[in-house]
Each structure stands twice: as structure tokens, then as C-alpha cells.
Amino acid sequence: MKLSEVLKKIEFFSHLDDHELLELENISSLSKYVKDQSVFTQGDNNTHLLILVDGSVNVYKSDDKGNQIIIGTFKPYSFIAEAATLNKIPFPSSCIFTSAGYILKIDLIKFEKMFLLKYRVSYEIIKSLLSKIDLLQQNIHFNLASNSKDKILYFYSKNEDLQTKLKQYEIASILNITPETLSRNTNKLIKEKKLIRIGSLYKVNKN
Numbered sequence: 001m002k003l004s005e006v007l008k009k010i011e012f013f014s015h016l017d018d019h020e021l022l023e024l025e026n027i028s029s030l031s032k033y034v035k036d037q038s039v040f041t042q043g044d045n046n047t048h049l050l051i052l053v054d055g056s057v058n059v060y061k062s063d064d065k066g067n068q069i070i071i072g073t074f075k076p077y078s079f080i081a082e083a084a085t086l087n088k089i090p091f092p093s094s095c096i097f098t099s100a101g102y103i104l105k106i107d108l109i110k111f112e113k114m115f116l117l118k119y120r121v122s123y124e125i126i127k128s129l130l131s132k133i134d135l136l137q138q139n140i141h142f143n144l145a146s147n148s149k150d151k152i153l154y155f156y157s158k159n160e161d162l163q164t165k166l167k168q169y170e171i172a173s174i175l176n177i178t179p180e181t182l183s184r185n186t187n188k189l190i191k192e193k194k195l196i197r198i199g200s201l202y203k204v205n206k207n
Helices: 001-011 019-028 082-088 110-116 121-145 148-158 168-173 181-191
Strands: 027-032 037-042 049-054 059-061 067-074 078-079 092-099 101-107 195-198 203-204
Touching: 001 019, 001 027, 001 101, 019 027, 019 110, 049 082, 049 110, 067 168, 078 148, 082 121, 092 101, 101 110, 148 181, 148 195, 148 203, 181 195
Parallel strands: none
Antiparallel strands: 027 101, 037 092, 049 078, 049 101, 059 067, 059 092, 195 203
């Protein structure tokens, strides 16, 4: 995987000219990971912006019993934990690869000096942060939902596009339920005509 080619594929940097891309390349590196390899652990400090460029990762917290509570599943090309990185605070959660993949690492101090004041770059970061706020709101709703069927309906009402990128067990992890519970309650919702199956996808029946 060639670094210069990776940078050109990332929408955040699509407006940069060749000189700016070269400057960005000089402060960046690619790290390769295997499935189940940790990217970072809750409490770790970080000096680089992280962008997932290949593969998929889960960001999660662990409860008192050591169980993983999935906060989000991310695909290319997503910023990972950018809020903590930009605020220069320890990671509030952990991250692990669910497949083999690569992460682009950008030196934070140099990036701030060279690129953060550029309108388009800062705009893309703000968009990413807003999407994470929406994700947080979804997780709050999932935890407050009274039952599994409510969680499933809410997920499909908010994530019609995301479901095309996730496997069923990944959706179950996000909802903090077992794959069996997801399958059973999804079938119930279809029978109740609250959920519609279109091929391999699901859509909330709003009629």
C-alpha cells in the first residue's frame, strides 16, 4: 500500500494540491494490523491523528466484568478517536481490528501547524466530530431502550446505509445483544410488519 496513493483516496484531503499532499505525506505513516490486534487501549496517550484506510475496527469500553460494550464499528475512511487526540487527552475507550487492515498516522503537532487552519480540513474534521456525537446519542438510546425490538427498530431507522457495511454479528455487538437475539427479534418485527426485508437489507415500515 503506497502512502501517496492512500492520501489521494481520502475525501478529507481531496482539495489539497500536489505540494500540500507531499507535505502531508512527509508527516504521515502507514501501520499494518492483523485481525484482533489492538490499535489502542483506554487510558493510552496519543500523538498522532488516526485514519482507518483499510479493514474495520471496533471502538469499545469494558464493563466491570470485562465484557466489551461496542461504541462503534468503523470502516474506511474514518477518523478514529479524533476528539481525544485533538484535545490531547488519554483515549476514553479501546480500539481493535476486526479484520486485517491499515491505519494512517499523522503527526498531530505538525498537522496542527501546517493544515488545521485550512478551512476545508477543519470543516471535514468538524463533520467527523458531529457524526461521533450522533453515534453517542444512538448509544445512549440503545442503553435506555426498554427491549431488544426497540433497539433494532431504532438502529434501522437511523442507519439504513450503515447496515450494508456491517455483518449481523457486528450490528448485534453495537446493540449490546447476542446475534441470536437480533435474529429472533428481527423476524418478530417482520411478522409484526414493523420491519420490511428487502433482499439482505432491512427497512423500518413507516406506514
